[in-house]
Amino acid sequence: xxxxxxLRCALFFLIGAFSTxxxxxxxxxxxxxGDSMVLQQQKELPIWGWADSGEKVxxxxxxxxxxxxxxxxxxxxxxxxxxxxxxxxxxxSVRGTNTIELxxxxxxxxxxxxxxxxxxxxxxxxxxxxxxxxxxxxxxIRHIKIGKRxxxxxxxDIKSTWQVCxxxxxxxxxxxxxxxxxxxxxxxxxxxxxxxSSWGGTRVEPWTPPIGFQKVDALQGIHExxxxxxxxxxxxxxxxxxxxxxxxxxxxxxxxxxxxxxMVSPSPAFPSQLAPFKTHQDPTMLYxxxxxxxxxxxxxxAIWYQGESNHAEGMLYTEKKKxxxxxxxxxxxxxxxxxxxxxxxxxxxxxxxxxxLAQFWEAQAAVKDVVANTDMVVINDIATxxxxxxxxxxxxxxxxxxxxxxxxxxxxxxxxSPEMESVSIAGDSLTITFKNAGGGLKTRDGKSxxxxxxxxxxxxxxxxxxxxxxxNTVVLTSDQVTKPTAFRFAWGKLAEPNLTGGTGLPVGxxxxxxxxxxxxxxxxxxxxxxxxxxxxxxxxxTVRYDVDNSDSIETFxxxxxxxxxxxxxxxDQVVKVTMDAFTDDVKKIGIPTASSGAxxxxxxxxxxxxxxxxxxxxxxxxxxxxxxxxxxxYGPDNGAKVKxxxxxxxxFGDQKGPPKDGYGSMQIHNFGAKQTIFAINHWGNAQTADIxxxxxxxDNKDWTFVGNAKSYSEKTLAxxxx
Numbered sequence: 217x218x219x220x221x222x223l224r225c226a227l228f229f230l231i232g233a234f235s236t237x238x239x240x241x242x243x244x245x246x247x248x249x250g251d252s253m254v255l256q257q258q259k260e261l262p263i264w265g266w267a268d269s270g271e272k273v274x275x276x277x278x279x280x281x282x283x284x285x286x287x288x289x290x291x292x293x294x295x296x297x298x299x300x301x302x303x304x305x306x307x308x309s310v311r312g313t314n315t316i317e318l319x320x321x322x323x324x325x326x327x328x329x330x331x332x333x334x335x336x337x338x339x340x341x342x343x344x345x346x347x348x349x350x351x352x353x354x355x356x357i358r359h360i361k362i363g364k365r366x367x368x369x370x371x372x373d374i375k376s377t378w379q380v381c382x383x384x385x386x387x388x389x390x391x392x393x394x395x396x397x398x399x400x401x402x403x404x405x406x407x408x409x410x411x412x413s414s415w416g417g418t419r420v421e422p423w424t425p426p427i428g429f430q431k432v433d434a435l436q437g438i439h440e441x442x443x444x445x446x447x448x449x450x451x452x453x454x455x456x457x458x459x460x461x462x463x464x465x466x467x468x469x470x471x472x473x474x475x476x477x478x479m480v481s482p483s484p485a486f487p488s489q490l491a492p493f494k495t496h497q498d499p500t501m502l503y504x505x506x507x508x509x510x511x512x513x514x515x516x517x518a519i520w521y522q523g524e525s526n527h528a529e530g531m532l533y534t535e536k537k538k539x540x541x542x543x544x545x546x547x548x549x550x551x552x553x554x555x556x557x558x559x560x561x562x563x564x565x566x567x568x569x570x571x572x573l574a575q576f577w578e579a580q581a582a583v584k585d586v587v588a589n590t591d592m593v594v595i596n597d598i599a600t601x602x603x604x605x606x607x608x609x610x611x612x613x614x615x616x617x618x619x620x621x622x623x624x625x626x627x628x629x630x631x632x633s634p635e636m637e638s639v640s641i642a643g644d645s646l647t648i649t650f651k652n653a654g655g656g657l658k659t660r661d662g663k664s665x666x667x668x669x670x671x672x673x674x675x676x677x678x679x680x681x682x683x684x685x686x687x688n689t690v691v692l693t694s695d696q697v698t699k700p701t702a703f704r705f706a707w708g709k710l711a712e713p714n715l716t717g718g719t720g721l722p723v724g725x726x727x728x729x730x731x732x733x734x735x736x737x738x739x740x741x742x743x744x745x746x747x748x749x750x751x752x753x754x755x756x757x758t759v760r761y762d763v764d765n766s767d768s769i770e771t772f773x774x775x776x777x778x779x780x781x782x783x784x785x786x787x788d789q790v791v792k793v794t795m796d797a798f799t800d801d802v803k804k805i806g807i808p809t810a811s812s813g814a815x816x817x818x819x820x821x822x823x824x825x826x827x828x829x830x831x832x833x834x835x836x837x838x839x840x841x842x843x844x845x846x847x848x849x850y851g852p853d854n855g856a857k858v859k860x861x862x863x864x865x866x867x868f869g870d871q872k873g874p875p876k877d878g879y880g881s882m883q884i885h886n887f888g889a890k891q892t893i894f895a896i897n898h899w900g901n902a903q904t905a906d907i908x909x910x911x912x913x914x915d916n917k918d919w920t921f922v923g924n925a926k927s928y929s930e931k932t933l934a935x936x937x938x
Contacts, residue, residue: 221222233487234462237247237690241266241267241268241271241290241313242267242312242313242314243265243266243267243271243273243310243311243312243313243314243315243316243492243690244265244316244577245263245264245265245310245318246265246268246372246373246374246509246728247309247314247373247374247375247376248335248362248374248375248411248509248510248513249263249265249318249362250318250331250360250376250377250378251318251319251320251321251759252319252320252321252358252378252379252380253318253321253322253358253360253378253380253405253409254321254322254324254325254326254358254378254408254409254514255277255321255322255323255324255326255409255514256299256324256325256326256409256514256516257298257299257301257323257324257325258298258299258300258301259298259514259550260295260296260297260298260514261277261295261296261297261298261299261514262293262294262295262296262512262513262514263275263277263282263293263294263295263296263310264291264292264293264294264512265284265292265310266286266291266292267290267291267292267312267313268286268290268313269286269287269288269289269290270285270286270294270346271285271286271290271311271312271313272284272285272312273285273286273292273294273311274310274311274312275294275296275309275310275311276307276308276309276310276311276775277296277306277307277308277321278306278307280296280297282294282295282296282399286312290515290709294936295424295712299323299365300323300409301322301323301324301325302322302323302324302407303322303356303407304322305319305320305321305322306322306323307319307321308321312914313536319545320380321808321849322356322358322407322409323407324356324406324407324408324409325400325404325406325407325408325409325516326408326409326410326411326513326514326515327393327396327397327408327409327410327411327515327516327517327518328411328413328510328515328517328518328519329390329392329393329410329411329412329413329414329517329518329519330412330413330414330423330507330518330520330522331412331414331418331423331521331522331557332415332416332417332418332518332521332522332523332524332525333414333416333417333524333604333605334392334521334522334560334604334605334606334609335393335412335414335418335519335520335522336390336412336414336415337390337391337392337519337605337609338387338388338389338391339352339387339388339389339391339394339395339609339846340387340388340392340820341385341391341491341605342391342607342608342609342610343607343608343609343610344426344610345387346905348386348610349383349386349387349879350383351383352381352382352383352385352387353381353382353383353395354381354386354397354401355380355382356381356383356401356406356407356408357380357381357394357397357398357401357407357408358378358379358380358381358408358409358410359378359379359381359385359389359390359393359394359409359410360376360377360378360379360409360410360411360412360479361376361388361390361412361504362374362411362412362413362510363375363376363506364415364496364506364606365494365505366422366493366496366498366501366502366504366505366506366745366762366919367448367501367504367505368445368492368493368494368500368501368504368938369504370503370504370508370530371504371505371508371509372508372509373509373616374506374509374510375545375826378409381397383396389410389412389536390410390412390414390520390523391609391612392558392609392612392613392616393410393412393519393613394613395609395610395612395613395614395617396408396519396613396616396617396620397410397613398613399613399614399617399618399621400617400620400621400625403617403621403625403627404621404625411510411513411515412683413506413510414521415496415502415506416524416918417524417525418496418497418502418522418786419497419525419526419612419638420522420523420525420526420533420537420540421438421497421498421499421500421536421937422497422498422499422500422501422502422503423501423502423506423507423522424438424499424500424536424539424540424543424738425506425507425541425543425544425547426442426443426446426500426543427542427543427546427547427885428538428540428541428542428543429442429499429539429543430777431539432535432538432539433544434535435535435536435539436530438499440759441489441499442499442500444489444490445489445490445492445493446705452490454489455487455489456490458487458835459484459487459490460487460649461659462484462883463483463484466481466483466484467569469481469930470483470664473558481550487547489585501724503543505906507544511544511547511548511817512548512549514550515553515647516553516554516620516624517546517549517553517554517555517556517589517624518553518554518555518556518619519555519556519557519558519616520555520557520558521557521558521560521612521893522557523559523560523576524560524604526576527560527565527572527573527576528568528572528576528903529576529579530572530575530576530578530753531575531578531579531582532577532579533576533579533580534579534580534583534586535549535580535589537557537580537583537665538583538586538587541555541583541587541590542587545673552589553589553619554589554590554619554624555587555589555590556590556591556592556593556616556620556701557580557583557591557592557593557594558592558593558616559577559580559581559593559594559595559596559614559724560576560577560580561572561595561596561598561599561600561603561604561606562596562599562604562709562710562711563599563601563604563709564601564602564709565709566925567927568926569784569785569926569927569928569929570707570708570709570710570784571707571708571709571783571784571929572709572929573708573709574706574707574708574709574711574725575929576703576868577724577725578725578726578727580592580749581724581726589623591619591623591631591632591807592633592724593612593616593619593633594615594633594721594722594723594724595611595612595615595722596711596712596713596722596724596725597713597716597722598611598612599712601710605904609637611617613619615631615721618630618631618865619631619632619854621754629703630652630654630655630717630718630719630721631721632652632721633652633716633717633721633722633723633724634650634651634652634653634654634657634715634716634717634721634723635650635651635652635723635724635726636650636651636726636728637649637650637651638646639703639728639729641701641729643756643783644693644697644699644700645691645692645693645700646670646681646688646692646693646700646703646727646729647690647691647692648689648692648703649688649689649833650688650689650717650723651688652717652721653687653688653717653718654718654719654720654721655716655717655718655719655879656687656717656718657685657687657688657689657690657715657716657717657718657723658685658687658715658716658717658718659685659714659715659716660714660716660720660722661714663714664682664683664684664685665683665684665685665690665713665715666683666706666713666715667705667706667707667708667711667713667715668680668681668690668692668703669681669694669703669704669705669707670684670692670693670694670696670700670702670703671697671700671701671702671703671704671729671731671732672697672698672699672700672701672702672732673699673701673732673736674699674737675696675697675783676787676788676828677787678704678707678787679693679694679696679697680694680696681693681697681703682694683715685839690715696900700729700731701725701730702727702728702729702731702732703728703729703733704721704723704725704726704727704728705726705727706723706724707725708784709729711725712714728848730829733780733932734781734782734788734789734790734792734930734932735778735780735932735934737744737780737788737790737828738778738790738791738792738826738827738828740776740778740792740934741794741879741938742938743774743938744774744776744936744937744938745765745769745936745937745938746763746934746935746936747764747765747766747767747769747802747805747806747932747934747935747936747937748761748763748764748765748766748806748934749761749762749763749932749933749934749935750762750806750807750932750933750934751898751931751932752896752905752907752925752928752931752932753902753925753931754757754902754935755807755896755899755900755901755902755905755925756807756899756900756901756902757899757900758811759806759807759879759899761806761808766802766803766806769798769802769937772797772799772800772802772937772938773797773934773938774794774795774796774937774938775794775795775796775797775805775935775937776792776793776794776795776935776936776937776938777792777793777794777884777894777933777935778790778792778793778933778934778935778936779791779793779894779896779907779909779931779932779933780930780931780932780934781931782928782929782930782931783908783910783927783928783929784929785927788828789827789828790827790828790829790908790909791825791826791827791828791829791893791894791909791910792821792825792826792827793824793825793841793884793893793894794823794824795820795822795823795824795843795884796819796820796821796822797937798814798816798820798843799814800801800807801813802937804816804938805935806935807880807882807896807899807933808845808847808880808881808882809844809847809874809877809880809899810847810877814845814846814847815845815846815847815848816843816844816845816846816871817842817843817844817845817846817856818842818843819840819841819842820838820839820841820842820843821839822834822837822838822839822841823835823837823838823839823841823886824837824838825838825886825893825907827893827910829909829910830927831910831911832891832893832909832910833886833891835907836889838886839888840859840886840887840888840889841884841885841886841887841893842858842868842884842885842887843883843884843885844868844870844872844881844882844883844885844918845881845882845883846872846880846881847876847877847880848872848873848874848875848876848878848879848880848881849861849873849874849875849878849879850866850870850871850872850878850879850881850920851870851871851872851873852865852866852867852870852916853862853870853871854869854870854871855869855870855871855872856869856871857869858887859887859888860887860888861887861891865915865916865917866916866917866918866921867885867890867892867916867917867918868883868886868887868890868891868892868917868918869887870918870920879897879898879900879920880897880898880899880900881895881897881918881920882896882897882899883895883896883897883918884894885918890911890917891910891911891917892908892910892911892917892919892930893901893909893910893917894908894909894910894911895907895908895918895919895920896920897919897920898920898923902925903925903926904923904925904926905923905925906919906920906921906922906923906924906925907919907920907924907925907928907931908924
């Protein structure tokens with residue numbers, strides 16, 4: 217009797233083992249195949265899933281049947297013939313060792329809906345929600361919401377449930393998708409399936425597959441990072457093998473040390489490049505968990521509403537969208553399926569410079585010009601400036617539907633917002649000709665067009681323009697700009713312009729012409745040669761100059777620094793400082809990074825200062841100049857005993873300290889006037905660098921800790937020698 221528990225355990229183990237080795241796995245479909253789903257019309261219909269290796273699987277859709285056998289991995293796939301849309305439901309059945317039967321399947325149009333919170337935004341959170349939900353009796357619209365699931369590796373299955381549109385269900389649908397689908401149902405009278413894979417607050421990178429990054433030159437850094445973390449890749453294996461070799465070498469050395477009663481050195485750290493991505497904001501994580509399993513499921517196209525979380529990146533976003541769209545398309549194997557997206561709305565974005573969002577709108581608009589079969593919806597007329605989620609999703613959905621109706625379904629409708637076709641300049645006026653004007657330009661309120669600005673040589677930045685509509689053109693003039701060279705429209709984060717096409721579609725932010733370079737306002741003295749030129753938006757621990765002629769410079773006796781800034785708040789600001797050379801090493805006159813070896817805190821016996829900024833003390837022979845160029849951290853103590861420096865606030869007399877590769881200071885001062893002429897600090901992070909001309913208005917006159925770099929739409933440093 218004492219042996220009974222052991223016998224019972226052994227018996228149960230044998231029964232379990234026998235059951236495991238003799239039972240067969242059930243035939244299984246992906247978890248997003250379900251009752252009430254919509255399958256794409258006019259495309260071959262692949263049906264796939266899993267079963268035991270070698271198991272025969274029969275698939276039937278209505279009166280069509282196909283048969284296959286599961287492969288060595290237990291995967292099977294049957295491709296059924298394309299069929300036209302129909303209101304008549306059909307049954308999808310799959311038979312193997314078991315039978316799966318999915319009912320109420322419709323054939324129609326399927327759209328993937330993806331992006332961040334404005335795509336996830338529901339009908340119940342939209343304008344006029346109660347009435348919209350009560351009227352949502354559209355059983356031909358079907359919706360499936362993909363669960364939020366990041367993953368460091370591609371997942372082959374997704375489980376979710378299709379819902380038939382009704383007042384009981386529509387409130388939880390993606391509002392952009394629902395209002396688009398409602399318009400399509402009315403116009404086309406076909407079933408519409410919405411596959412809603414969206415997640416609020418997400419960046420574009422996590423939605424992008426590796427192959428998307430691989431094929432965009434500007435994103436090779438991201439691709440290399442992904443490959444390092446992907447098992448089986450050459451990059452991953454090389455890093456892993458090196459780490460293993462390092463560990464083995466350490467083990468051998470550690471054993472020797474222990475045997476000799478010596479200290480054991482720390483073991484090699486696990487390489488951070490090999491550590492798997494962890495968050496839903498990391499590259500590929502949402503593609504892997506929320507898109508990959510859908511790849512191959514036939515769709516007509518995709519709609520996308522995202523960008524708020526990437527909005528400070530300017531034209532780099534265009535490259536990231538190229539990676540997303542082309543990556544999806546290549547993996548889907550459906551050619552260049554349609555991709556329609558929403559330009560994000562005007563919004564406050566705190567104290568951020570107003571032009572940052574305008575530059576992002578420009579980057580969004582550029583996508584449709586460089587990626588085939590894409591188009592953009594403009595919504596600057598339905599914004600809520602204090603709410604990043606405009607509740608009017610009805611117009612968003614309708615405008616998305618117009619693009620599909622025109623481009624995918626051959627309807628004769630005006631779908632695109634008016635765009636610039638050409639620009640011409642004659643005397644003191646500039647004329648913009650538009651395409652897609654919808655029968656002629658107009659304004660929503662019947663007043664003159666707003667939010668146009670002009671710039672010209674000597675105009676000190678952009679000036680408000682008077683705009684007059686003449687058919688499909690707008691003519692601009694300004695009393696402040698006698699010779700215009702360029703214009704811009706709606707160029708600010710709070711811009712809600714009134715210009716539309718004849719059908720009411722709004723005109724989005726854009727600019728044209730040739731902007732004068734802020735730097736050109738101050739000419740460089742004769743005989744000086746350009747050594748370095750740098751767009752300061754490219755600052756970083758490693759500085760890569762746009763122009764670097766230092767290798768061709770042998771000797772020099774004078775140096776000129778020119779800093780040009782452009783911002784919405786202050787217009788164009790330029791300062792030029794010329795001084796006797798403080799070093800004979802041309803490699804040390806640029807940004808004083810740790811690698812450059814530059815380290816100077818010295819007075820200047822003769823300094824020439826010119827500037828367009830009021831308040832700057834100008835002069836040709838200023839004897840009270842000094843520089844503080846170093847890569848170090850620094851404090852406000854006046855260690856160099858600079859006359860007039862406070863010793864309590866950061867100004868023209870600071871004390872450098874460790875570490876050597878620290879915060880960093882590149883400052884030129886006139887200590888006699890207690891004035892910073894210009895400062896570039898903390899260049900290790902381009903977005904939070906400190907940049908300014910003249911004294912900062914804060915406590916620290918030398919701009920330390922201001923972190924204002926992103927407040928400038930343009931920022932350029934040029935360095936010359938003679």
